[in-house]
Amino acid sequence: MKNLTKRQAEILYYIKDEIENNGYPPTRSEISKTFGFKSPNAAEDHLKALKKKGVLDLAAGTSRGITLSNQSSGIPVIGLVSAGGPILAEENIEKTIPNNPGILSHGIDFYLKVKGDSMIDVGIFENDLIAINKNIPVKTGSIVVARINDEVTVKTLTKISDSQVILRPENSSYSDIEVNPKKDNLIFEGTCVGLLRDFS
Amino acid sequence: MKNLTKRQAEILYYIKDEIENNGYPPTRSEISKTFGFKSPNAAEDHLKALKKKGVLDLAAGTSRGITLSNQSSGIPVIGLVSAGGPILAEENIEKTIPNNPGILSHGIDFYLKVKGDSMIDVGIFENDLIAINKNIPVKTGSIVVARINDEVTVKTLTKISDSQVILRPENSSYSDIEVNPKKDNLIFEGTCVGLLRDFS
DNA sequence: ATAAATACTGTATATAATTACAGTTATGAA
DNA sequence: TTCATAACTGTAATTATATACAGTATTTAT
Known part of the structure; x- marks a missing residue:
């Protein structure tokens, strides 16, 4: 696993947690609300960075389309x-x-x-x-x-x-x-x- | 678990499967497409019936807001x-x-x-x-x-x-x-x- | 020193998704 | 017979969501 920044790790952990608790991943807005971002794009950027680092995957045009890689969920x-x-x-x-x-x-x-x-x-x-x-x-x-x-x-x-x-x-x-x-x-x-x- | 009809069991099983494979539940449209329904409302009706029977829960106004009850996922x-x-x-x-x-x-x-x-x-x-x-x-x-x-x-x-x-x-x-x-x-x-x- | 990455704000829009309402048909129970 | 449940079609509206584009400021590699 490529080195995640502290912020990225926090966000990954939050997503993991949401999946555990709700049974489905959060939206960009939900992430932003949790971390106090004023724009959903902040979450979008983080998701893209996490995808680039290979710890999750994003399904285009799909709501809540976040899948954790085996590596990060296992x-x-x-x-x-x-x-x-x-x-x-x-x-x-x-x-x-x-x-x-x-x-x-x-x-x-x-x-x-x-x-x-x-x-x-x-x-x-x-x-x-x-x-x-x-x-x-x-x-x-x-x-x-x-x-x-x-x-x-x-x-x-x-x-x-x-x-x-x-x-x-x-x-x-x-x-x-x-x-x-x-x-x-x-x-x-x-x-x-x-x-x-x-x-x- | 209340008795599910054959169709309801099929749909519950499909949802379970989707969660396992994708990491998030399907939308009404995806369910409809899979089963050949011509209206997303057919899926909606099934979800409501499954909720009534206690095997899953629906979060209002939430995309893919389907959570399987412990009973049906465990x-x-x-x-x-x-x-x-x-x-x-x-x-x-x-x-x-x-x-x-x-x-x-x-x-x-x-x-x-x-x-x-x-x-x-x-x-x-x-x-x-x-x-x-x-x-x-x-x-x-x-x-x-x-x-x-x-x-x-x-x-x-x-x-x-x-x-x-x-x-x-x-x-x-x-x-x-x-x-x-x-x-x-x-x-x-x-x-x-x-x-x-x-x-x- | 400079470029790239990080970490956001702010705005906007197309489209994804929920979900209500109005029907139809079939089946089994009261 | 009549009512409830099941299993759908069809339409439509609101809202939820993804996601692009244009910025700013800071930090980190080269």
Whole structure:
């Protein structure tokens, strides 16, 4: 996705929101009213800019003819995470799947494709997609996505203090992972809020 | 949902389809063109009838102002199935959750809330929602929803013939269920195409 | 330094869209 | 039989909407 300006992002977000709430996109006038524009042409200009950047499409001569591109309406699925950069970096996004507000009780920032069998005792299997929320504060008992010295892992958080964090694999063949946040580089990427499995 | 006429169901389905494909609902003219009506008022009449029956809502003076009710856009979640009637009977529907075309590779007719632990070895846990497609022909190896003498169960289908059907619980503590379709009343309600779990 | 992009105001217009009113025909229920 | 519902045709008017053109001011790349 090309870099959107702050204003453009606001407008895209508003359109997304309107579609979620009303079931149909806003008109130029509605956009203008919301943002306080005195001319519908301000909205028109923004829509053209957003179209140019590929985040939406406009059907000519069609009222409310705004379609969000999959990219901007979908939720990214993260496969293997490359070392270094942020988890949501373009190179980590395997695909996007349509957003479904209301399907889970918490918001979903991304899906992570599960590797390995370290969580099978709680029914998380290889290739399952776990739904991650980045903003819920991590707490003991939650299943979290943690990055320890640049390696991304999914575990149950069983203890968290300044000097010791314990991450538990939910599989009796594995042992707890102890991390000292003062020595190791530990980042919590989010909390698991749901699971999606496709039998195909 | 009040009983829709065949025509009304066709029109509702078309609207649903348009929203899925375009991202916005059709106009009266577009509906009329699709169904060959010579007057946009035919569509208007249908919309009013559908609104009266509660399956959609119309925003006055608003182009494409059609919102599908949750009931008609969502997918039913089936909790406990009462004996007798069809699985999708109103009384079995616990709630509906928004439809998300594209989230799984097969269509979803309903979700079934899992009871018991008979499928934990394949990661299906109590209270998980399994996504069911009614129309995929059942085959060995699939996880199916079967109704045996009016009791609904989820198992792996391991053998199917005229005289013997074997349903396997995926939990080493349970034994295979053998059914003789000639003697017992066996109905396949659908095939499991996915799984949804909400950590809340 | 200059061009291009961003972020608007202001005006105007063709046309897209809703929606009312007046009918017709058929069907099933009271 | 008569009334309500369903399923349309046909016309028309108001208003909702897209969208072009002409500007202005600011910021950002080159």
